Amino acid sequence: MNFPETPGLNALVSRAGLEPLDADSWILHGQGQSLVARLNEGLVLVDTGPGGKVTRGMIAALRTATDAPLAAIVYSHGHLGYNAGLPLWLADAADRGHRPPRVIAHANVPRRHARYRATMPLQERLAEMQFRSPARSLEGKLPVHDPHEVFDDRLVLGHGERAVHLLWAPSETDDAIAVWIPGRRVLYGGPAIIDAIPNIGTPLRTMRDTLRWADTLERLAALQPVTVVREFGDTLHGEAEIQTVLGGTARALRWLHAEVLRLINLGMGERELLAHLQWPPELFDVPWMRATYGDPSYIARDIYRSENGWWDRNATSLHPSPPEAAAQAMADAIADKPAVIRAARALAEQGQTQLALHVIDLLATAPGAAPEIGEARTLKAQWLRERARQVPSFVSRSLYHAVANRLEDGSAVELGLR
Numbered sequence: 001m002n003f004p005e006t007p008g009l010n011a012l013v014s015r016a017g018l019e020p021l022d023a024d025s026w027i028l029h030g031q032g033q034s035l036v037a038r039l040n041e042g043l044v045l046v047d048t049g050p051g052g053k054v055t056r057g058m059i060a061a062l063r064t065a066t067d068a069p070l071a072a073i074v075y076s077h078g079h080l081g082y083n084a085g086l087p088l089w090l091a092d093a094a095d096r097g098h099r100p101p102r103v104i105a106h107a108n109v110p111r112r113h114a115r116y117r118a119t120m121p122l123q124e125r126l127a128e129m130q131f132r133s134p135a136r137s138l139e140g141k142l143p144v145h146d147p148h149e150v151f152d153d154r155l156v157l158g159h160g161e162r163a164v165h166l167l168w169a170p171s172e173t174d175d176a177i178a179v180w181i182p183g184r185r186v187l188y189g190g191p192a193i194i195d196a197i198p199n200i201g202t203p204l205r206t207m208r209d210t211l212r213w214a215d216t217l218e219r220l221a222a223l224q225p226v227t228v229v230r231e232f233g234d235t236l237h238g239e240a241e242i243q244t245v246l247g248g249t250a251r252a253l254r255w256l257h258a259e260v261l262r263l264i265n266l267g268m269g270e271r272e273l274l275a276h277l278q279w280p281p282e283l284f285d286v287p288w289m290r291a292t293y294g295d296p297s298y299i300a301r302d303i304y305r306s307e308n309g310w311w312d313r314n315a316t317s318l319h320p321s322p323p324e325a326a327a328q329a330m331a332d333a334i335a336d337k338p339a340v341i342r343a344a345r346a347l348a349e350q351g352q353t354q355l356a357l358h359v360i361d362l363l364a365t366a367p368g369a370a371p372e373i374g375e376a377r378t379l380k381a382q383w384l385r386e387r388a389r390q391v392p393s394f395v396s397r398s399l400y401h402a403v404a405n406r407l408e409d410g411s412a413v414e415l416g417l418r
Contacts, residue, residue, distance in 0.1 A: 013054055018061040021227065021235075024162060025186060026065060030058045031082055032231040035179055035188040039158035042071030042101075046179055046188055048085035051143070055085030059092050069098035072157055074166060075105035075147055076190040076231065077176040078112035080123065086145040104155065105147035106168055108175035113144050126204045129402035130395060135411055169220065171213045172199050178220055187225035192216050195233020197289045198249065201298030202395055210257050210303055214250040221246040233288075245288045252283040256296065260303040269313035270304050295393040323418070324367045331366035331373065341375060348379075353386050364407075365418045381407040 019027040024038040030049030037044050043066065049055035070093055075083050086103065093100060116123050124138040155166040161183035169178035171192035179188035191199070192213065200208045221243055228236040228246075236242045263273040274297055283289070284296060311318065320326065334340055340362050348356035360383070363376035381404035388400035406412040 013050070016054075016057050016061065018065055020065070021186060021229070022184060025181065025184070026062070027229055027235070028058050028062055030054050030085075033229060034058065035229055036062060037162070037164050037179070037181055037186075038066075038068065039071050039162050039164060040160065041158065042069040044072045044074060044157055044164050044179075045070055045089070045101075046074045046190075047076050048073060048083045048089050050081045051085040051088060055088045058085070059088065067096075069093065069096070070101035072102040072104055074177070074179065075103075075109055075175075076179075076188075077173045078105065078109040079173060079191075080116060080127070080142050080144065083145055084143050103145075103148040104166065105150055106175040106177050107150040107152050108173075109150065110146055112173065112175055113146055116142075116144055130204055130398050132398050132401055135406060135409070167220075169216045170209070171216050172208060176216075178216075180223055180225070182223075185224065185226040186229070187220060187223060187227065188229045189220065189231065191231050192220065193228060193230045193246070194293075195230055195288060195290070196292045197284075197294050197296060198253065198299070199294040200253075201300070201302030202294060203298065203399060204395070207302050207306055209306075210253050210299060214253040214257075217246045217250040217253075221250075232293075248283065248286060249288060252289060253299070255280065255283055256299055257303050260300050261307065264304065264307060270301060270308075271312070273304065274300060291392045293394045295391070295396060298393075298395075323365070327365040328367055331363055334362060337363060337372040341372065341379070344376075344379065348383055348386075353383050353390065357383050357387070361418070377407045377412075380404075 013029075013031055015029050017029055018036075019029070021027060026036045028034040028036050028045070030047065031054065032047070034049065035046040043062075045062075049058045070089065073083075073086065073089060090100060120142065121139075124140075124142060125135075127133065127142065128135060128138050151166065151168075153168050157164045157166065163181070163183060165180040165182065167178045167180055169176050169190055169192045171190070173191065176191050178190050178192060181187075198213055200210055200213060202208075224239060225242055226237070226239050228242050230236065236245055259277065260273060263276055268276065277297070277300055279285075279296060289296075321329075331337070340359060344356045344359040347353075347359060357380060360376050360380050363373055364380040366373050366376075384400040384404040384407075388397040388404075391397060391400075403412065403417050406417050412418070
């Protein structure tokens, strides 16, 4: 089964083709950027791509440069999609008469895959929202392929100048790895190193450890690479640039962790500290910290929740009523519902879209088909699309559009959205 090819998922697909790094290694473009390196006994490939035409294109591109067999396929991390194309690579090896390659990942990948299998309907819904796919379009379409062997901290493939070191590099996931070729001082950073702010605190996934990610970046920088291939984004060249990017990202993460703790210690809740955070431009207004996929406020929220738990400091939320009942009670308590709509419209017309959303939620989250409730949902969908034009984060924009779509088609409540 192929990982589905949809417009949203295609946002993760880099340009096609093969890009040589040197005589013995290449960048192979697919879902993100894969690395291929030559061992004495064959090739090692990092990530197989999402399957379908993307993976078939990766295979064809590699074979324009070399017919050498694959000695090993390595998972950069355990997220769905990055290795959905494994069966195509194994079939290609068989068709060429090559021995099956080793399929290697970090020891935490099988546990992640087991969790995905146990929560597959949830994973499908989350992916549909995050990657702007229609509701239920991914049902049964997210394949999971386990590795054949695993390692814990380090595994060395090959020997001599062509030796390739697989290094545990916990960052976006606890099963992420980096690939280090010491003979040429080439580093493939995997999900730890991209051309945007680290993907911590995403609204749809489990928490990620900010300080551990900083530790990983500092440990990779200490290798003193002269070339760093990023999972997304242009390759970094030169030791000075690499130390600036990796070290600067680690410093930004450490500053943010310390600042969130300072604000928590002052007694601030999550929304209060988000309003008070001021981002130092020397740490955050730099090209490698762009909020094009994630967002710094996501990271702050992850840190807050890792230290504080889930309570939002409003005692009403400790043991809440069912959301439909609470929304209905609030709507019933509003005698002049058109006044709420007028107030929300006025805020939106003043450009205060987020405040308009807060006000319209007094009605938009209520069940039923009353005219004012329907109008509130329509306005909310409209303003969510406006918010999507106002934020840089791909994930935020996707969620705004996903909820708007489901408000308009009537499936929002059924899918647990508000």
